[in-house]
Amino acid sequence: xxxxxxxxxxxxxxxxxDVTPTKKLGQNFVHDANTVRRIVSIAGVTPQSKVLxxxxxxxxxxxxxxxxxxxxxxxxxxxxxxxxxxxxxxAMQPDARLTVVHQDAxxxxxxxxxxxxxxxxxxxxYNVSVPVLLHLLATFPSLVxxxxxVQAEVGYRLAAGPGSKVYGSPSVxxxxxxxxxxxxxxxxxxxxxxxxxxxxxxxxxxxxxxxDEQLRSRVFTLVDAAFQQRRKMLRQALSGVLGGSAxxxxxLEAAGIAPTARGEELGVDDFVRLGRTVLAAAGGAAAxxxx
Numbered sequence: 001x002x003x004x005x006x007x008x009x010x011x012x013x014x015x016x017x018d019v020t021p022t023k024k025l026g027q028n029f030v031h032d033a034n035t036v037r038r039i040v041s042i043a044g045v046t047p048q049s050k051v052l053x054x055x056x057x058x059x060x061x062x063x064x065x066x067x068x069x070x071x072x073x074x075x076x077x078x079x080x081x082x083x084x085x086x087x088x089x090x091a092m093q094p095d096a097r098l099t100v101v102h103q104d105a106x107x108x109x110x111x112x113x114x115x116x117x118x119x120x121x122x123x124x125x126y127n128v129s130v131p132v133l134l135h136l137l138a139t140f141p142s143l144v145x146x147x148x149x150v151q152a153e154v155g156y157r158l159a160a161g162p163g164s165k166v167y168g169s170p171s172v173x174x175x176x177x178x179x180x181x182x183x184x185x186x187x188x189x190x191x192x193x194x195x196x197x198x199x200x201x202x203x204x205x206x207x208x209x210x211x212d213e214q215l216r217s218r219v220f221t222l223v224d225a226a227f228q229q230r231r232k233m234l235r236q237a238l239s240g241v242l243g244g245s246a247x248x249x250x251x252l253e254a255a256g257i258a259p260t261a262r263g264e265e266l267g268v269d270d271f272v273r274l275g276r277t278v279l280a281a282a283g284g285a286a287a288x289x290x291x
Contacts, residue, residue, distance in 0.1 A: 181203045
């Protein structure tokens, strides 16, 4: 096994680089080797995996990933951290297969990476975790498996099903791409600085998406409208995007959904069915599968 960073090394690196963790970038660095190896193990990373890491920071999780022998592409928005990460990893694991991309994860595309990733493993910045996840899943269909560390509240929302109190727009959008599960808890004490929120590990396995980009776009629009006023009946909540409550009721009934239902009662399959009905009514029937 290769060497990993501990608390002393993390603080020394931060001091050397004059890095003060910021809330703006959601920076909380993991300094516990056992936690790092646990994450890598649960993620199922093997030497054959092509790993994408977002927000590697000082390199704690990066070193855990590279010690598996897998090629790792780390996307880092902070210029100082991106510039120094290869030096840190090379000093501790000379044979590591690492590429660092200095880029905003919300802007990263296939052209930015040396290879299309199969696994996403990351300690995601809490303030942008859901947008980053949805962007990466849409941008890289090659991602078949993911394990991310996020704020507990966000993690439970991602993994929630219909009827849950925390079920919402992110739950449905995430489910478009595959299945989600809570894969473990993470102690606050393994971070520096210690965050004031709890963290969880959320696992993802990709399924074939239920439709093409046209359908996805329409479904996500319906989802946003349904949860923007989540306590309202769907015939009211969707009236703005479906041409009034009367027409919304007609479309909902045509899709086999009660107009008096609320968004929190519908699963992704229900929203997909509704999206297909809307497109068909508009003369743009959605394809059954996506390429």
